[in-house]
Amino acid sequence: MALENVKDSIENIKIDSTFINDIINGIYDWVRVIDRDNNIIYMNKAMREAFKNYRPGDKCYKVVCKDYPCENCISRKAVFEGETQKKEEIIGGRIYSVMSSPVKNSKGEIIAVVEVLHDITEIKNMQNKIIQQNKKLMDDLKIAKKMQCNFLPKHLPEDKIDFSFIYKPCETLGGDFLDIFNIDDDHVGLYIADVSGHGVSASMLTMFLRSTINKSMPSPAHTLKNLYTDFNRSGFDSDMYITVFYAIIDLKNRRMIFSNAGHNVPPVVFNKNRFELLRVPGIPISNWMDEPTYEDRVIDLQKGDRLFFSTDGIVEIRNKDGEQFGEERLLNILLNDDSEPSSILARIVDSAGEFSSAKSFDDICDDITMALIKIK
Structure with a gap:
């Protein structure tokens, strides 16, 4: 019809x-x-x-x-x-x-x-406004990136440890973070973290972490429990969380106490004669439960021991066939290179770039953070 x-x-x-x-x-x-x-x-x-x-x-x-x-x-x-x-x-x-x-x-x-x-006058005017707003946003992001990078480790007891790290955010601002700091003459604290997401929201979580974590407590587990409580008081959404591995190194007695809040890449302690994965359970810093528990564990260190910390970005790099760089390739470099920490990390970067066929390491789109410490 x-x-x-x-x-x-x-x-x-x-x-x-x-x-x-x-x-x-x-x-x-x-x-x-x-x-x-x-x-x-x-x-x-x-x-x-x-x-x-x-x-x-x-x-x-x-x-x-x-x-x-x-x-x-x-x-x-x-x-x-x-x-x-x-x-x-x-x-x-x-x-x-x-x-x-x-x-x-x-x-x-x-x-x-x-x-x-x-x-198209109104359209052009709107385009110009968007361009100006984007320019202001990019300027603000550059300032925020500079601030975030300024919070990365700088001054360490070089007479007792040799330390090097790589921090490469996927976007202007990253969701990974690490810090290593002097607690007193005999103790160094360190943590590596991976927050949910990327960009501005992720970077805000890293800033929350740095400003909130209590660096004076002798127990990493108690530190993470307090951090969990402070996170819940701040009213973050349920899809936001932080995984943190936190450790305190006793340089005088060569011991390390550590705890973990859901960080899924266990750090490694190794030398020519030893290899240990620092596994310990723990829920991420989140609002997923009321009373999480965290556990302290202790490991003895020796002169020449190396401690490798990373987020999952490096092992999850993929090549053109979809294959991951993986832990095996990473550990093969760590266990067969006796050079200084900075040289070893540079070799990992070169190997990952070659594996992924990226034009440069910066073209790999993921937050990548690694740190290597050598006990002197």
């Missing part, structure tokens, strides 16, 4: 020049037809009302207050090239998108061009 009504409507409409003219006059955009000599031979109603002093027969460039053809005349270009041309033009302080298309007769000869001018 509906199809029959459509057929009846089509039959009742007389498709003639008057009907076509009514359609074009109903268009909000300006429409005009220009012959090969730049003369206006047609203007629709919207354009006639906007330019009351101009009529068919006038030169097209007179409408835009010029005494000669436009230098970038797309109508002439449409005539010569036989293809639709586009440009933007400012008319009366407004910005217009102009599209000029060739009109051909039955012999295929181009006899005129039809131009459609669409007012």
Whole structure:
């Protein structure tokens, strides 16, 4: 029934020049037809009302207050090239998108061009506002990145440990974080963390971690429990969380006490004659339960021991076949290289970049954080 009504409507409409003219006059955009000599031979109603002093027969460039053809005349270009041309033009302080298309007769000869001018002033203004806002946002992100990087480790007891790290965020701001700091003359605290997500929200969690974690408590487990409590008081969403491995090294007695809040990459203690994964259970810093428990564990250290800490970014790097870099490749480098920590980390970077076929290590899109400590 509906199809029959459509057929009846089509039959009742007389498709003639008057009907076509009514359609074009109903268009909000300006429409005009220009012959090969730049003369206006047609203007629709919207354009006639906007330019009351101009009529068919006038030169097209007179409408835009010029005494000669436009230098970038797309109508002439449409005539010569036989293809639709586009440009933007400012008319009366407004910005217009102009599209000029060739009109051909039955012999295929181009006899005129039809131009459609669409007012895009508001769109352009909005684009400019977005560009300015994005510029301000990028400036703010650069400042935030500088602040985040300034919080990374700097001053350490170099007479007792050798320490090196790599911190590469996927975006301007990262969701990984690490810190190593002096507690007193004989103790060094360190932690490595991975927060949910990337970018600004993730970086805010790293700042919360750094500003909230209590560096004076002798028990990493108690420190993580207090951090969990403070996190819940702050009202973070349930999809936000932080995994943290926290340890305190007793440099005098060469012992390390450590605890874990859900960090899924266990640190490694190794030398030529030993290899230990520092596994300990613990829920991430989150609001997933009321009373989590954290456990302290102790390990004795020896002169020459190395401690490797990382987030999952390095082991999850993939090659073109979807294969992960994995723990085995990582451990193979660690266990077969006796050079200084900075050199070993550089070798890991080179190996991961070669594995992934990335043009550079910076092109690998994931937060990657690693640290290597050598006990002197």
